[in-house]
Amino acid sequence: MAEPQEQAQEQQEQESALLSEATPLTNTAPQQQEQFEEFGNARLVGDLMRANQNLRFISVDESCLRNRDGTDAILFFNACCPSTSLERLELRFGNMYSELTNAAPWIPIFGTFTALKELVISGGHCHLEPHRLNILNRCPNVERVQLDSMEGGLALFSSALALGVSCHQLSHLELKGPYGGEDEDIGFLLATANSQWKELLLPDMNGFGPKAFAALMNNVRTRLEVLKVEGWGRLQGEDFMDLICSAPHLRRLEGPADGKVRMDTIEFVMWAYSTFHQHTHGKDRSWALGPSMEFLQIWIDDVPRPDVACRRNGDPIVRDPEVPEGEGDEHFRYDVQRWVYTQLGRLTGLQELILGVKELDHKEFVERGIDHLIHDPVALEKALYDDGVPTFIYRSLEFSLESGLDMLAGMKELKFLDVKSTAHRIGVAELDWMHINWPKLKTIRGLESMREWTRDTEAGLAVKTAIGAWMAAHPSGIGCSYSSTKDA
Numbered sequence: 039m040a041e042p043q044e045q046a047q048e049q050q051e052q053e054s055a056l057l058s059e060a061t062p063l064t065n066t067a068p069q070q071q072e073q074f075e076e077f078g079n080a081r082l083v084g085d086l087m088r089a090n091q092n093l094r095f096i097s098v099d100e101s102c103l104r105n106r107d108g109t110d111a112i113l114f115f116n117a118c119c120p121s122t123s124l125e126r127l128e129l130r131f132g133n134m135y136s137e138l139t140n141a142a143p144w145i146p147i148f149g150t151f152t153a154l155k156e157l158v159i160s161g162g163h164c165h166l167e168p169h170r171l172n173i174l175n176r177c178p179n180v181e182r183v184q185l186d187s188m189e190g191g192l193a194l195f196s197s198a199l200a201l202g203v204s205c206h207q208l209s210h211l212e213l214k215g216p217y218g219g220e221d222e223d224i225g226f227l228l229a230t231a232n233s234q235w236k237e238l239l240l241p242d243m244n245g246f247g248p249k250a251f252a253a254l255m256n257n258v259r260t261r262l263e264v265l266k267v268e269g270w271g272r273l274q275g276e277d278f279m280d281l282i283c284s285a286p287h288l289r290r291l292e293g294p295a296d297g298k299v300r301m302d303t304i305e306f307v308m309w310a311y312s313t314f315h316q317h318t319h320g321k322d323r324s325w326a327l328g329p330s331m332e333f334l335q336i337w338i339d340d341v342p343r344p345d346v347a348c349r350r351n352g353d354p355i356v357r358d359p360e361v362p363e364g365e366g367d368e369h370f371r372y373d374v375q376r377w378v379y380t381q382l383g384r385l386t387g388l389q390e391l392i393l394g395v396k397e398l399d400h401k402e403f404v405e406r407g408i409d410h411l412i413h414d415p416v417a418l419e420k421a422l423y424d425d426g427v428p429t430f431i432y433r434s435l436e437f438s439l440e441s442g443l444d445m446l447a448g449m450k451e452l453k454f455l456d457v458k459s460t461a462h463r464i465g466v467a468e469l470d471w472m473h474i475n476w477p478k479l480k481t482i483r484g485l486e487s488m489r490e491w492t493r494d495t496e497a498g499l500a501v502k503t504a505i506g507a508w509m510a511a512h513p514s515g516i517g518c519s520y521s522s523t524k525d526a
Contacts, residue, residue: 080104080111084118091120094153100132100161103170116173121149128158129173130186131166131193151176157205160186160214162193171200182210191223198227212239221247221272228253236261242269242294242303251277258285266292270304278306279313279323286326290333296397301406301427305396309340310433314374324381331385332451335392338378341433342370346461350490351420355432372441379435379445386448394458394484395429398422416490432491434460439467447475458484461491466504472516479517485509 083102087093096119105111119127157180159171174180183201188194194217201208208231217224224246228238235257243250251273258265258281265288270278282291293305317323327334340358348354382391403409403418406425411418419429437443437457457464464485472479486505489498514520 080114084114087118087120092123093120094123095126095128096124097128097130097158099130103129103131110170112170112173116176119151119173119176121151121176123153124151125153126156126158127151127154127173127177128160129171130158130160131162131170149176150178152179154180156180156182156184158184158186159197160184160188162188162196166193166196168196168199171196174200174204177205179207180205181207182212183208184212184214185227187215188213188217188219191219194219194223194227198223198230202230202232209234210237211235213241214239215241217241217243217245219243220245221249225249225251225253228257231257234261237264238262239264239266240268242298242300243267243271244269244302246271246273248272255281255284258288261287263287264290264292266290267306268294268298268303269300270306273304275307275309275312278308282308282325282327283323284326286328287330288327289330291327291331291335292333293335293337293392294396297399299396299398301398301402301425305337306335307337307339308378310338310374310378310435311340311342311370314377317377325384327381328384329387331388333390333392334385334388337395337431338393338435339431339433341374341378341435343433343436343461344371345463346432346491347493348491349419349423349432350430351416351423352490352493353420375435376442376445379442383445383448387451388449389451389478390454390456391449391452392456393431393435393460394456395431395460398427398429429459430491431460434462436461436463437468438463438465439471443468443471444475449476451478452476453478453480454483455479455481456483460484461489462487464505465501466508469505469508469516473512473518477517477519480515480520482516 079101080103083098087096098115103110103112103115154177157174157177162170183205185194185197188197211227211231213227224243228235228250238254238257240246246267246269250271262285265285282288285291291306294303299305313323346355382388400409400412403412406421408418408421411421422429434457435441437455441463462484464482486502487498488495488502492498509516512520
């Protein structure tokens, strides 16, 4: 075994050789052209970095990480990269398979990136071997990492492995792009920071399953504050309840945005009656979410609603035999809702509450040949319902005073409420209540409704007219903090 002094001398010789190779050539045009023809972008980028040691942001793609003959230039790039001022580094590897020759081994550290806080790694597909991320050895202070278009399990595994070995200050992770990897790969990535994630932004993932969820729950219980998931893969309602009953530090829980929902997208759902039944039969389902919560997006379904007689297309609602919601059964209708309001009422710092249905990706309509129905909501809903895709929540919260809306009087910070495509019963009496009790409420998405879903079209039109008049009298906003002379 070599002595420490010999090892140090050998490392110094390696670094000296690489850095001398990186010394910029003279800046005459013919020599630069000759250099490009031999080495490609890798040598030019190396020269630029060596000549500009105060760079704060560097973004390179695969052409800068290979020589023209196909050999790997990642070692050369590593040697040239400035270490003192760099704050953000983007490495965009190629997505097409192309075998690398003369691959570099795992190499010694050339100096720590003391200022580097943000790292972006994208692409890689099936040739992003772990050695190509040896530069992460120099990134112990990185806090935010973005992984983009990780289409293969090897690319995600290599990134997670390198991050786990080298970057011990990680707190923010964003995984972008469609990801079709396996449950264990996602779980391995989420376990990278040893349960230290504060913010997780994840795409629609068909493979998200029990292993990924177990890794996520380790973070949920410790210090996770922001969680955005555009699709939950194979998870069920029980998993979602376990999460919100175990997340004391969560500030934002966000799902997919409009236009990003696919037919197979699994959203964060609370099945109200079954959860209420569990809670009243010995299983504590009280939410751990509290006053620190600022943003909540959740699909609340399964509320007993005997008042909802039909769908928007006029067909009778098919009753779930496990949910006691027969005609006149007001007991469960209000007990379940008031229990849900009790949980929501804990969120006294909440600013945005999103309960409405998000709009589907337009490509879904084209693929199913129903894009011609987009401007006919009743026909579109029926066509999608036949395909097993609900676009309206009939067993939703009413948000009526009769159902217990007054239990939410403590939510003084609420600015935005989304009840689009839900069978709510917000009328003028509820708006008057909100005006006083939710002083910062600016707007309600999905407020106006003809209530076709109750067969009371005429009465629904009267409600819509009254709401329109109320809103016209409060042009600045719903809450009393937006009051104007006209309001008075």
